[in-house]
Amino acid sequence: MLSSQKISLAKVAARAFITPLTVRTFASSAVARTVSLDLHKNSFETYNCDAPSLEVKLPKEELVRMYQSMVVMRRMEMASDGLYKAKLIRGFCHLCTGQEAVAVGMETALTAEDKIITAYRCHGFTYMRGGSITSILAELLGRKAGISGGKGGSMHMFTPNFYGGNGIVGAQVPLGAGVAFAQKYLDKKAATFSLYGDGASNQGQVFEAYNMAKLWDLPAVFVCENNRYGMGTAANRSSANTSYFKRGDYIPGLKVNGMDVLAVHQAVAYAKEWTVSGKGPLLLEMETYRYGGHSMSDPGTTYRTREEIQHMRSNNDPITGLKQRLLESNIVTEDELKAIDKAARVEVDKAVEEAKASPEPEISEFWTQIYKKGTEVPYVRGREPEEFHRY
């Protein structure tokens, strides 16, 4: 299985879906350019554990890259929004606009050995875990160049260290505990982060996963992305206890300002250290907010006010927040940020064109990958007896 994973990685890389990981990791020489920034004192709230340090130390390049990643992610989701409205994207499409700090802040605290799994709002994580923008957009368009060959769509995208992209609310949480189980079984010094929303947090299997993770001290971190609404149901209408970071009972937890990418980074670095050192699982609650509806078919205004959305955009935006930080600390100039913004637009526009240029998958792909190549069933039936495929 390890070797087949390598093959799978090589295969994926060969299809040029994956940006080389080195691009996103900073060289050790950059340590000299490390800067120190102080987090707001209300960045964390704790449950049976100490708070992470409020002093964030990161190389300048990394801070700039965080900004860049968030800007690219937002551009990518804006492009998805446009493509959906142009009826080029089918079915469900869940955007992460407003929630960028979670995926970006997590990535800077993790390595490729660490794994992430989430539900259907997965475009941002796929990008941060190495999926190219073109491969993500092409997947949304159902094209051959899509990261899953056009077979998964918006909700099903995977990279060698990202287990999707899962469509059944809550089911990804025990799956993630299983990935952590494998890490422990194989003596890997790495952790798995399982993300779920405030809506999914009430699923029974989430608690089943908590229980086993604690029982067996798995290197599992459970991350509740609390964006305040499970579809249109406000957290306090779905959850008897909305302190999601306390809901692990016997598992310590941390509430994090999920709109501050630096606080996310700090909390995730802390969580990784916690669980890899053998202390067992940890819960993180990322307080965040989605600007758009639950999915493209939801205007997102029947269960919350426009004022609320506007307020979050004006006062809590993760990109604006980091921008101010970077400018105040003289890490970058306004012009440099503008250049990043412009480059992001160009990059995403180019990816949109590449994705659109990709043909639809070959019809022959209809029959592949139901079973692993070489171990298929003898034949698969189509819609009528004379429509079939023999392997």
Add this chain to the structure above:
Amino acid sequence: MSSMLKKAAVVSIPTVRQALLRSNPLLANALLAKRAYNSKGGVEMTVRDALNSALEEEMTADEKVYLMGEEVGQYNGAYKVSKGLLDKFGPKRVIDTPITESGFCGLAVGSAFAGLKPVCEFMTWNFAMQAIDQIVNSAAKTHYMSGGNVDCPITFRGPNGAAAGVAAQHSQCFAAWYGSVPGLKVVSPWNSEDAKGLLKAAIRDPNPVVVLENELMYGVSFPMSEAALSKDFVIEIGKAKIEKEGTDVTIVAHSRSVGFALEAAYLLEKEGICKAEVINLRSIRPLDVDTIIKSVKKTNRLVTVEGGWPQYGVGSEICAQIMESEAFDHLDAPVVRVTGADVPTPYANNLEAYAFPDTEVIARVVKRTLHKQIGAK
């Protein structure tokens, strides 16, 4: 399921043979008389021990194979299938889980995504309904949805179908349920060779495989061939086995029903009524329809036998596939299904006996089929 019920099920194990004798003396006697239905060999082995040796051999061969489930470790398995494995392989590889099917099944699937080869035991398949989403949506579909980027080499196993005297919630066959799902392979062993060879094949298969065992067969002994005793013995998934050759009618069965079908065939032959061919499906998905077609072309008559409910069942699928094949033109009589009754399984002994196929019902249906002709009169 309550822990009390689970205990009750366990207590019944030593009495399986008696129960078999009571509920089906014909089959039990036939088996006790060691009639040569299967491969000849000097060694006898229970289905339970065959499964145990399959697990032991595959865990010895591959460090990534591990066993997880309720009571598989310290308790030695609710039905003792995993007896001794904890002692041999330790708690890292034989893992007792809490009673949370959805959670531990999902966890096992996740570990398969990440490179392990779990054997996920359900104390019975009835409880796997709590976890069916993880089996169908996570295990069966992820390889396809990911464009081949994620593999899921997992084995789900446990006793399936009716046990004795455990009523409706613990007496159900899931062959049709899992057999309908693309991405899964589903096997259903009958005897000890089937059990060992199919479980080993399932563990080695890089796809999710559902192994539907049968509690009432666990304690039954069968001869094992020399080949079947080898650690290299595997049975190819997707191939049916002709257990008895015949010329007048084909009886297709899986799991425990194979024994009844054989018994009926021998009975009818002894009475000089017909020579029936008996096919042991072994695999539910893929379904070896080619073997059935070939047999029907020879015998021109077909009866299917299963313990599951009639509607949308294994027999229904076989009927449909025969209709769509060239074998249809070779039928001299309509295909008939012998199935479990379309009723939730009752508890009382006499009512329960009415719920599932046995030798007498199969013999009756075969006789009736022999006199049927296609074409309205």
